[in-house]
Amino acid sequence: MSLPDEKSQSLLSRIFAFILSFAILYGCLSLGRYISQLLPFVFPGSIIGMLILFLLLELKILRMHWITPCADVLMRHMVFLFIPAAVGMVAYLNEVFDSVMVIIFNVLSGIALIILIVGRLFQHFTENKEQREQRHELYKRASNIRKLKRRGA
Amino acid sequence: MSFSQMLSDLFSNHTMIYYVALPLTVVLYVAARYLQEKSNLALLNPLLIPMIAIIVLIIMTDADAEDYQKGASIITWLLDPAIVALAIPLYLKFRMIKAQALPILLCCTISIIVSFLISYISCHLLSVNEQMIPTLGARSITTPLAMDVSSRTGGIASVTACIVVCVGITGAMIGFPLMKLFHIRSAQAQGLAMGAAAHAVGTSAANQEGQTQGAYSSLSLIVCGILTSFLATPLFILFRYLDSLF
Numbered sequence: 105m106s107l108p109d110e111k112s113q114s115l116l117s118r119i120f121a122f123i124l125s126f127a128i129l130y131g132c133l134s135l136g137r138y139i140s141q142l143l144p145f146v147f148p149g150s151i152i153g154m155l156i157l158f159l160l161l162e163l164k165i166l167r168m169h170w171i172t173p174c175a176d177v178l179m180r181h182m183v184f185l186f187i188p189a190a191v192g193m194v195a196y197l198n199e200v201f202d203s204v205m206v207i208i209f210n211v212l213s214g215i216a217l218i219i220l221i222v223g224r225l226f227q228h229f230t231e232n233k234e235q236r237e238q239r240h241e242l243y244k245r246a247s248n249i250r251k252l253k254r255r256g257a
Numbered sequence: 258m259s260f261s262q263m264l265s266d267l268f269s270n271h272t273m274i275y276y277v278a279l280p281l282t283v284v285l286y287v288a289a290r291y292l293q294e295k296s297n298l299a300l301l302n303p304l305l306i307p308m309i310a311i312i313v314l315i316i317m318t319d320a321d322a323e324d325y326q327k328g329a330s331i332i333t334w335l336l337d338p339a340i341v342a343l344a345i346p347l348y349l350k351f352r353m354i355k356a357q358a359l360p361i362l363l364c365c366t367i368s369i370i371v372s373f374l375i376s377y378i379s380c381h382l383l384s385v386n387e388q389m390i391p392t393l394g395a396r397s398i399t400t401p402l403a404m405d406v407s408s409r410t411g412g413i414a415s416v417t418a419c420i421v422v423c424v425g426i427t428g429a430m431i432g433f434p435l436m437k438l439f440h441i442r443s444a445q446a447q448g449l450a451m452g453a454a455a456h457a458v459g460t461s462a463a464n465q466e467g468q469t470q471g472a473y474s475s476l477s478l479i480v481c482g483i484l485t486s487f488l489a490t491p492l493f494i495l496f497r498y499l500d501s502l503f
Contacts, residue, residue, distance in 0.1 A: 129338040136341070145486070146405035150340040151479060157344035162351065175342035178335065179471075182461035183304045183429070184286045185336040188278075188329040189400070189422060190308040194315055194322045196419040206385050207420055210393050214375050215428045215454045216435060218397060221371055222364045222477075223441035223450035229360035230445055239442055 118173070125174035128166065132157040274320040278328025285310055302430050304458065340457060343475040346464065350472035353445070361449065365480040366488070368453040372397045373492050388412060395489060396420045398482045399456045406489045421456070428455020429462035448473025453481050 136153025140146075160166045178185075193200075200207060231239070285307035293301040315322050326333070347354070354361070376393035391412030395403040400421050407417035432451050441447055444467055451459040452474035460478050464471035 129341050133337050133341045148401040150337040153341040154344045157341050161348040178339040178342050179464050182339045187282050187307050188326050188333045191311045193419045194312050199416050203385050206383050209379050211424050211427050218368045218454040219435050219450045220439050222368045222453045223446045226364045226449050227443045227446035
């Protein structure tokens with residue numbers, strides 16, 4: 105099965121491509137959920153579905169352009185999909201307020217430390233000497249510009 | 258919730274908030290997104306603004322939060338397919354990822370240890386009840402896994418779920434400004450840090466930043482999730498042991 109080029113697609117075939125891509129995503133998800141039910145430990149079905157889709161793409165069973173029409177829209181607006189779950193927080197406001205200081209401290213320091221440690225460490229592992237010097241040069245230049253601007257102001 | 262349940266739910270009795278849930282959420286999201294694009298402020302986050310607006314509305318009108326969630330259940334229903342779709346950036350960048358398997362594993366393990374250590378130290382310093390430690394420990398991984406880890410190690414799963422959401426929103430908001438501050442410029446390191454610190458919500462922010470960031474973020478979302486569910490219990494035993502020494 106092959107879909108025509110994106111530019112030459114009519115509205116109808118574009119709708120068909122969209123439905124097909126959603127069906128593929130949902131198929132992977134259902135399979136993932138089924139597998140997660142069989143597992144002896146808790147593991148989210150959506151992540152198993154993601155690994156299944158990845159395997160199918162890697163084994164060249166599925167083509168990229170079969171999935172992209174719907175997947176692009178879903179990923180671009182993924183933040184939107186978290187809104188109802190975030191609103192669900194309202195039910196636990198009392199428990200959260202009871203230990204609000206610990207939670208705020210944990211959330212902020214956790215994010216800052218993990219980003220600092222993981223980011224710097226991985227950057228250190230993956231960049232070579234040239235890239236590092238280039239980066240330092242860029243920062244020097246940027247801080248110089250900032251200094252000049254402050255002096256100008 | 259399955260689709261048939263959603264349909265049958267439509268014809269049972271509900272309050273007003275049930276019917277306005279979907280259009281209200283869409284309008285608020287579009288407005289917040291438009292405002293953020295115009296003003297470029299991190300605070301006008303398209304997740305934070307609609308969330309606060311709806312929570313305020315629910316509290317003011319004394320509405321049922323569960324009714325709102327039922328009304329907006331089609332949005333939540335689409336969340337799982339979206340997580341499946343995260344396989345695409347992962348697939349596109351897989352050749353790069355394969356060569357760096359060891360550093361990735363190391364970084365994710367360290368991030369988990371840091372996460373548990375912070376919850377342990379902060380609970381001791383601020384001397385809150387012991388149950389907060391496991392409740393806070395798994396806050397940086399995706400919700401279903403975090404709830405499981407929390408209840409297995411003796412925490413309150415529902416509070417963990419709530420904190421996980423807070424972490425995600427905060428991470429998506431302050432993540433990239435923080436990386437600028439810490440001089441983290443490599444797209445791969447940015448993605449990995451984002452996924453490790455703020456799970457799926459951070460990944461959605463990373464995807465907007467670029468394809469490489471999105472790929473590495475979904476990767477560390479998976480790796481950290483799996484590693485946490487394996488390492489949580491041994492880490493707690495280790496911490497208890499160290500605690501008894503001092």
